[in-house]
Amino acid sequence: MDQSRDENDTHKIQEADSSNNHDGCEDETQELKSNSKYDKRLVIKLAILSLASFPPEAFYTFYSLFAVPLQLKLGIPIGLTLIPMIIASVIGLFLTPIIGNLSDQCTSRIGRRRPFIIVLFIINLISAAMISYSRIIGDKLWPHHLLIGRILLIIGLIIDMICCCMLLSPARAFVMDAAPIDIQVIANSLITCSAGIGAVAITAISGINWRETPLAKVFGGQVEVVFILIAAICIIVMLIATVSYAEVPYVIVDSTEALTHKSSSRKNSDDLKISTMDSEDSNPVQLMVIQHDQTEVTNDSTEDKPQVITAEEISSWNHFYQTYYFAKTMPKELVILWMGVFLSCTAYIAFTSFLTDFLGQSVYHGNPLAAKNSTALYRYNHGVSIGSWGLLGCTAFSIVYSLALGQITKYVGAVPLLVIGYSVTGIGTLVIALTNQVIVILCMAALQGIGLASAYTLLFAILASYHDYFTKIKDSRWSFRELGLDISLLTVSLSLSCIITGCFLGAIVALVRSSRAAMIFSSICNGLCAVNCIFIFKVPNDA
Template sequence: MPNPEAHHPSRSRARPSTSAAARPPARARVSLRQLLRVASVASGIQFGWALQLSLLTPYVQQLGIPHQWASIIWLCGPVSGLFVQPLVGHMSDRCTSRYGRRRPFILVGAVAIVAAVLVIAYAADIGWLLGDTADYRPAAITVFIVGFWILDVANNVTQGPCRALLGDLTSKDPRRTRVANAYYSLFMAIGNILGYATGSYSGWYKIFTFALSPACTISCANLKSAFFLDIAFIAVTTYISIMAAHEVPLNSSEAAHAEAGAGESGSAEEAFMWELFGTFKYFTTPVWIILSVTALTWIGWFPFTLFDTDWMGREIYGGDPNQGLVYDTGVRMGALGLLLNSVVLALTSLFMERLCRKRGAGFVWGISNIMMTVCFLAMLVVTYVANNMGYIGKDLPPTGIVIAALIIFTILGFPLAITYSVPYALISTHIESLGLGQGLSMGVLNLAIVVPQIIVSLGSGPWDQLFGGGNSPAFAVAAVSALISGLIAVLAIPRSGAQKARSHV
């Protein structure tokens, strides 16, 4: 790829002008009510994510995929996110549609989510039509994986423009940016609560009786029915969000100027790659610290989000995905724990802006990550106690063990709320001064999220098997990573002058 600086010597020390020209015209301050409505689409997206996180890891094992390979299935999310979200951010920064820059991508992503959910819901039925049996379902696994990849691509197409749209509406106002991201986190919590509540209920097949089929038994029919509700919810919230966002369209001359500023390298793809990776050298030290803490934070979170309900079904209830109802009972109890987690997430979101303003976003983020460490270590302790009580394989777990597990899930709602909000607000504020578009800045932050997820997806299954199976080894790595990220955030992310002065009062 030609070096753009060879043709533009004056750019060698200048910050990139890629999106300064692409920035929409100045607009009146957006009301908090409008920001609330725009952010509501997060609840629709997160409703589906909650179903994925609580039900799909157990479901893929019920289809016949071994536990050590279940994490590989989740590779599609970070791999698609690695390329799709930055590319969509780049394209939306330059979109000249009369409907705005972000809304067309949000709508297309929502439609793709609906299509993918239908494919996943009917994977077992499609596999049955293609010759699967009750004990051997390669076609169903293939259809499921295809639908799962489409779903994760669609989620990435939708989420990046949603975050970028909030950044557009609150541009150059750090406090309002934090409020907008707190709203987004709040609606993610609402989506989680509804999604996990849906996943924890075992009687949906009685309402959607047509979901039952020779290929799709009760647990499968419950999953299918839950996805029907997901379709309705994503449709409603997407409509509310895109109707509330009154975007100022980017005219063609501004888009052309932006493309010229991206580097005359001969193709849009080269310009995109130059922008994405070429912007790294302009990052200040605080930006690199934010990206590093984000990466370590997600190395901590991903084992939990991948195996949370599986941990409850295996280590706490002692069940097997393919034998009896004990495992399913544990999975539903895990979904209940995630529901409680989301309640705390929602409550935290309401007070997050005030907390960050008083103590500093970096300090709050760091303390929340240290809290993650304590919770992950507590999961290891509970697992050890459960394994030495003698009930595994004989009876249901004692009430005290279940309550302890649920308390851990609940407490983790606080650091999760911080993770869903603070990094986005920090990166949006710091990158604004570099002249980058909000779409591209969200794509850059996304790299710090998906690369760790790829590492965990590839390594967690074999890592767990190396120590005899189970989920504890991955949680141990998560605890160490969360502790390191928390210490870096507390010590290295600078606080504003006002916050420093307040801390000395």
């Protein structure tokens, strides 16, 4: 009987264990489902926040499409049509990092990045309106004279380009602040996707002939209708991006303390809480804005205390010197990233600026200066039209590729993917330069989207991982470096690329009298970018 009782007890214990295991499995399944739902909600949130990158790309596309034609219609010589872009790029080269630094230290109640996004967007709208209605306003103020129209157009073009460059930094930081470190690739993919959709949408709207529609009679003409539609779409998109969710809250810390490093992980904005500290007696200039969960204060008794600069010392500097200091002291890892973005942007701008002319003159043997209704002019215009489809395919492919990067990087590391990607784009532009086959050229043009998506997704995601890793290991080189400023430092490479393309590449193309030189130049830049990416520091997997 004792043996039978023992067997019954053993059976009951096994049943209990089985029941517990079953309950544990159910709990684990529910937890996984919960995490899955949370990830989906977070991705949706990041997708909505990334809409802030839609307007700057839309207005930049608007600039690219209409800047030269509008200047020519107002009698500005073709040799001077790149001057607004060069002036804007030079100004943006200095202002963009300052805007990034200011956004890092912003104490506005509506958020850290949001005030800059809203203000720059409004200025962008006004400048685009100046571009669109410059001739009409000039005729009203001084009939039968083009001077006022030219002045309004040039000012509008310069301001529009500057705002597009400056708006990119806070718009990107707006999303990256809210993304955990393990999904930064997805966050930056969504930013690239949003920007790409903005470019495609505006290109499509501009490609429609609005001249014979009632809208043209109401608003003034083709360019004016395109502007009104762009403005309406961008206002709705920006409202959705800036109103849907609260921005990451930050806390004010007294500058008399010494701040060494940030915490080891970037959390979701919902996990951050506002901590109020007594700072009424402190000078507002001596306050530093940092994330509540990203701050650690140490005292003099800490044995392994790294070399740091106090917040009081940094806050005593003006924003210009702060920006200069952080730009001058960029860590080696950040310099390599900057070179990657710079070479990639230079290659892409050289490719996009001369592809249509390359097809028009070198492939279809047309002449843009030929007589009206001539065969040579028709061939050139047909080549330009085909080239426009190539640029559209490039943008569309960049959207698809950026969305796939989140899955691809699970199997192939970011650095090998960058090396492979820029090698492919370099070979692609070289093939374009060496062939006259239109189908081959269009296919290689679409592949350039790999370089665009890589620069705007992977390189910025690596930047976020650097901020997380180096501050976690208490690397003094990264003390006080904030994401907004470092994003803007990478973004200014776009301005420098525009300056180089506008000043030097155009002269080289004119000297050799062929746009093939631009394609070869783009191929060289892509190749150098691939080599540069080999030296990108890889954050350890267990970090």
